[in-house]
Amino acid sequence: MAILLVYVDDIILTGKSTTELHKIQQLLHKTFQVKDLGSLRYFLGFEIARTNKGISINQGKYTLEIVSDAGLLGYKLAPTLMLHGTHLFQDSSTPYQDAPAYRRMIGRLIYLTNTMPNISFTVNQLAQFMTTPTTMHHVAAIRVIKYIKGTPALGLFYPASSTLHIKAYNDSDWTSCPNIKDLFPDIAST
Structure with missing residues (x-):
């Protein structure tokens, strides 16, 4: 093959x-x-390293490009993706003035989730507001970029020999979403 x-x-x-x-x-x-x-070393923003122990894939250069394009190279790192207790929702607060720039930023972060699955949940949350982002959404996106700045070479490692173990996690608190009441009024009231 x-x-x-x-x-x-x-x-x-x-x-x-x-x-x-x-x-x-x-x-x-x-x-x-x-x-x-x-041997494959770089492809579409992916950096690939192969040893006898396995294959390592990251998007380090791409990550630093995101940080640089956002103008955050000289800023402090964020220790977490989101502040504790942050709940993103669509409200009538101040709209972000450059919605296309927000969309590009989130699109780049979505591509980064290929090798940084740890940011997937937060990026997914931010992607829900791409049509009408507010300044609150932009601030949250900037925090994600400050977070990834601290681990640009974080990626995936595929060991040459391993036993496959599938693990799954679930967040059953989905009804705490403020927008759920509008989408599913019957479920939200239970």
């Missing part, structure tokens, strides 16, 4: 048989000018 991942003019080719991979590479080279860059 060989796997070919294509994005515009970038191709990742992988598989178990080096002979088979070499044949595919030659076939591609007959039609396109192909340059072999060796």
